[in-house]
Amino acid sequence: MNQATRPGSATTASRIYEALRQDLLNGRFDAGERLSITRLRETYQVGLSPLREALNRLAAYGLLRQENQRGFRVLELTRVELADITEMRRQLEGLALELAIRYGDDEWESQLLAANHRLGRAGESTPVGEWEQLHARFHNALVAPCGSTWLLRFISQLHDQFDRYRRVAPRAQELRQRLDTQHQELVDLALARDARRARELIEEHITLSSEVAKHSCHPA
Amino acid sequence: MNQATRPGSATTASRIYEALRQDLLNGRFDAGERLSITRLRETYQVGLSPLREALNRLAAYGLLRQENQRGFRVLELTRVELADITEMRRQLEGLALELAIRYGDDEWESQLLAANHRLGRAGESTPVGEWEQLHARFHNALVAPCGSTWLLRFISQLHDQFDRYRRVAPRAQELRQRLDTQHQELVDLALARDARRARELIEEHITLSSEVAKHSCHPA
DNA sequence: TCCATGGAAATAATCGATTATTTGGTCTAG
DNA sequence: CTAGACCAAATAATCGATTATTTCCATGGA
Structure with a gap:
């Protein structure tokens, strides 16, 4: 299920990746919603770098859409x-x-x-x-x-x-x-x-x- | 070919992503090679954050293997x-x-x-x-x-x-x-x-x- | 000789602050 | 009124420094 990042102890980035993935799957975010990075930082209580890395992974995986200079947004449901x-x-x-x-x-x-x-x-x-x-x-x-x-x-x-x-x-x-x-x-x-x-x-x-x-x- | 990150001007992260992807496809790296982040920084003349974001994308895309606390490595050819x-x-x-x-x-x-x-x-x-x-x-x-x-x-x-x-x-x-x-x-x-x-x-x-x-x- | 252990060097991951870009509203010219 | 330019606030992206973890080598004991 997860990308093969198991060896070594879990990093903040991989933990936040899993948490975000689950929350996206469970519909905790609205379809099409823009994800405010500062708000996510507060919600998940993590630093900027690991959070951004997790978001980049999710976008490459296809659970988020990434637009240059415009951050990340949840995909629509069509x-x-x-x-x-x-x-x-x-x-x-x-x-x-x-x-x-x-x-x-x-x-x-x-x-x-x-x-x-x-x-x-x-x-x-x-x-x-x-x-x-x-x-x-x-x-x-x-x-x-x-x-x-x-x-x-x-x-x-x-x-x-x-x-x-x-x-x-x-x-x-x-x-x-x-x-x-x-x-x-x-x-x-x-x-x-x-x-x-x-x-x-x-x-x-x-x-x-x-x-x-x-x-x-x-x-x- | 690229993930949909086109709007807005290109960010450093997406430029380095494309450059790395091309170089991986062209066999500029050895199969199985560990990618030293500091060396990549010098080679591509970029900062740490955008480089790591690009690497995270490539790993999620399947062109790199990411191991927690052990960085990134090129996939083997088998x-x-x-x-x-x-x-x-x-x-x-x-x-x-x-x-x-x-x-x-x-x-x-x-x-x-x-x-x-x-x-x-x-x-x-x-x-x-x-x-x-x-x-x-x-x-x-x-x-x-x-x-x-x-x-x-x-x-x-x-x-x-x-x-x-x-x-x-x-x-x-x-x-x-x-x-x-x-x-x-x-x-x-x-x-x-x-x-x-x-x-x-x-x-x-x-x-x-x-x-x-x-x-x-x-x-x- | 072979493993186990310790500790320094290397390097991956993270943080805090700074810079660059977009967004949204306001003002002015037509 | 409308369209466009401009400015300020919000926010995305990036940088430089710091922290945490692994790696590697040397040393000592079985």
Whole structure:
């Protein structure tokens, strides 16, 4: 999930990067908002340099837009962008799932069952950001052994983008349940090594998630 | 190609970002090399803050590896990585080309012909980095109207990655000519709107480029 | 000989202050 | 009235100095 900055102890810049990323994903900022650097300094209680470095990383990652001499702003939420992200997720996660089914071993099957179990246990009382994290873990476990680090990287990036839309979305209980059912079916198809139907289902799954998220776009 | 930081006048950070990116693509640094910040300061004649911001961007973009408290290092060149980049280029550019053929209009056809013409005119006397730039332009023109900004973004990113391998590659004249021929054929198939064969050809084209680049990997 | 330890030198990260650019409002000329 | 120029306040970007961490080498013990 994070860029590989783990070795050595955490630096202020990488801590603030993660904090900002989470807050962006959780919709703590308004879409299109200009981020005042001085205000961020106060909010997160950090110095200027590490903060700016974190913002530069986030802009390069695609969670912020950077304009020379005009600072940083949060990306807008638009239907066109959501459609793009959705279609790319369909293509890339579909491909990755096929590859994962081809290459995944026993260890993968265990990890997948575990991730699915943890996700299934999360109920109504689960804290806001926690379900999203378990959900991300599940989808990551699904495609992890696809064999391509770049594919996984792009998928994570798109997942982060998609989360910005999902978070704001209303909790349609019925749809939520259909999505949960699909998770279970995805596990079954993966273990059965049915690549064709698994790919069909994950594409359908992503499209359905997108329908839910669509409500968070601008005019509503 | 660049991240959208154009408005306002160029900042030192974005200038040094571009300079470093070009130098990384052109192989001015050794693979795996640790980048000494103080040395970079002297080489590029810039202050510490903008330099660090540029490095942070490049790391988030994937052209550098950042390790907490241990600075930045150039990525290694490995066969595994090249194979991954190549396969992803095949998938993503293949998809993008199909979409471009579906959605591209007259303007696209003109741009494509122009880009192809400019690339064809570049001969032996063309400066080192120039051919690569024209080549990148051509490939970009090919897929530009695919309709997905994320797909184009990923393709550019992979193209930059691939360039690190290509630059070092020996100039096998015969292969170079086959690649040139393929460029012409790609244009023909695109104008004929033959999506299936165009996709087949671009996948073959990328694979062939990769064969040439393979010589630049570590043990040789 | 080989590892472990300590400490200085090198270097990465951060801070505080300064400079450069943009923004928003006001005034004047047409 | 409107358009343009100008000024002051806000804020982004950069610099120079300081702090924290790692690296490297020397030394001593098993």
